[in-house]
Amino acid sequence: MAGTDSYGQGVVVAALSDAPNAEVLARNLADAIVQLTVMRFNSASARAATITSPLEGMTTWLKDTNLLYTYDGTQWVAQPSLIMDWTPLSSLGSYAGGFSASTPPPRMRKISLLGTEVWEYEGAINISSLAPNATTTMFTFNSAHRPVTGRTFPAGSSAHYTARITVASSGTLTVSVPIEAGSGVGKVWLDGIRITNPAA
Known part of the structure; x- marks a missing residue:
């Protein structure tokens, strides 16, 4: 049975007893890790189209404004x-x-x-x-x-x-x-x- 990472970040880690499936393994890792990185978008509208349900703590970089934004649970806030x-x-x-x-x-x-x-x-x-x-x-x-x-x-x-x-x-x-x-x-x-x- 699959578990999660040791840091409590929700990254799914396959167990040795799981049926081999490289696609599922790769997607579970990618989807979990990408949302924890600084994601880059051309604009706020491109970000909204991709991240339809942002989570508190997500961080993005917008190329049109050259600013870093963090989602505070309600809105994207530009960082100093x-x-x-x-x-x-x-x-x-x-x-x-x-x-x-x-x-x-x-x-x-x-x-x-x-x-x-x-x-x-x-x-x-x-x-x-x-x-x-x-x-x-x-x-x-x-x-x-x-x-x-x-x-x-x-x-x-x-x-x-x-x-x-x-x-x-x-x-x-x-x-x-x-x-x-x-x-x-x-x-x-x-x-x-x-x-x-x-x-x-």
């Missing part, structure tokens, strides 16, 4: 994936005069969360001179790293006043501080800046 690893800003554009990489070095990465692209920033930028109550360009991103719509964020500064950081659709990374900060701002931090859906 890395689009661009942490990359120094110096490789993504150019600093304006008077601005430079600080410690920790400013970096950017791009990830996909639940099918939505997210850009994240970290690190600090040195400032040699900054006029308060004015918007000043620190850095300009190359075209591949510019959001369709500009976004503005609060950020820490060495003067203990909150700075306003803007990542503009033109690619400029600008900073402004309140007049109370005076001219003593020597560094701003990008930690926590996060753009969700930069194509919007």
Whole structure:
């Protein structure tokens, strides 16, 4: 009598007492094992046509979205994936005069969360001179790293006043501080800046 695998995954294993049948043996193994692997499909519709009754924990890769999906018992959920690893800003554009990489070095990465692209920033930028109550360009991103719509964020500064950081659709990374900060701002931090859906 046939049994199952030692890991409780439901893979049927033929017993020595079973009548020889290579086709049944091969199909039992293939059908059980394939559903436990990462299955590849051209699209969600192709997946739906093939997997009509998905089981919780099944994992698939869709070629049209280049994303990994896991079935949670109710729906297929896109898994986080890395689009661009942490990359120094110096490789993504150019600093304006008077601005430079600080410690920790400013970096950017791009990830996909639940099918939505997210850009994240970290690190600090040195400032040699900054006029308060004015918007000043620190850095300009190359075209591949510019959001369709500009976004503005609060950020820490060495003067203990909150700075306003803007990542503009033109690619400029600008900073402004309140007049109370005076001219003593020597560094701003990008930690926590996060753009969700930069194509919007």
